[in-house]
Amino acid sequence: MSTKVELDLSDPWNRLQFAYENCTMKQLTEGHYGKYENGKLSVCGIGWALHASGIPDSELKPNLICSIKNLGAGQIFIGALRHYGLPKEERRKIRVCPMPDCASTGRLQMILEHLNECHKIPIRNIGKLVPIIRNDQRAKPTFADCCKVFVSDIKKLVS
Numbered sequence: 001m002s003t004k005v006e007l008d009l010s011d012p013w014n015r016l017q018f019a020y021e022n023c024t025m026k027q028l029t030e031g032h033y034g035k036y037e038n039g040k041l042s043v044c045g046i047g048w049a050l051h052a053s054g055i056p057d058s059e060l061k062p063n064l065i066c067s068i069k070n071l072g073a074g075q076i077f078i079g080a081l082r083h084y085g086l087p088k089e090e091r092r093k094i095r096v097c098p099m100p101d102c103a104s105t106g107r108l109q110m111i112l113e114h115l116n117e118c119h120k121i122p123i124r125n126i127g128k129l130v131p132i133i134r135n136d137q138r139a140k141p142t143f144a145d146c147c148k149v150f151v152s153d154i155k156k157l158v159s
Contacts (some may be wrong), residue, residue: 012085012132019059019084020045020127026159029120034060045116045123046077046109053080077109103148108133 009015024043028035033047034057043051047060081091086108095111097104097119104114111133115121121129 011089012087015084016049017047017127017130018080020130021124022052023048023123023127025051027116027123028115032061036061043123045112045121045126048123049084049112050077050080053083055080081108095133096136098129098136099154104127 009018020117023153025048026037028042028044028047030044032044033050034041034043040154041057041060043060050060051057078091091108092106093107094110097111097114099115099119102119104118106114112126115126115129116123
């Protein structure tokens, strides 16, 4: 017998989780926030979070203005994270990828992009990982850990 968990949507992390878990669009695993395919908009995980926060679909499509807004630090998504209510320190905190045997680290935006693009996790499942990303107390990978992952990635590319 399963119990339904009610999210307290006054919490910004729960709002982000709720948005991801309730994705209704086809997922892109590479490229830009959004892309029209056969007249329908497909989005990456970040694109969905932007769409759910109220960013117009026209701003998700690849274009010069969107590229300029995102030079450097992904300003559109940072604004969306602000919209969800995440404080600056939570947006900037360096986090570890929640997937086992992955040494990727980065700010929240990078980790969410990484899960979508590198691990090809479905958007709804990324939502299920949001509490893990939020509460992860693991130590950040060492330089040696990162080197092992880098060598492993190179071996995969070469073979």
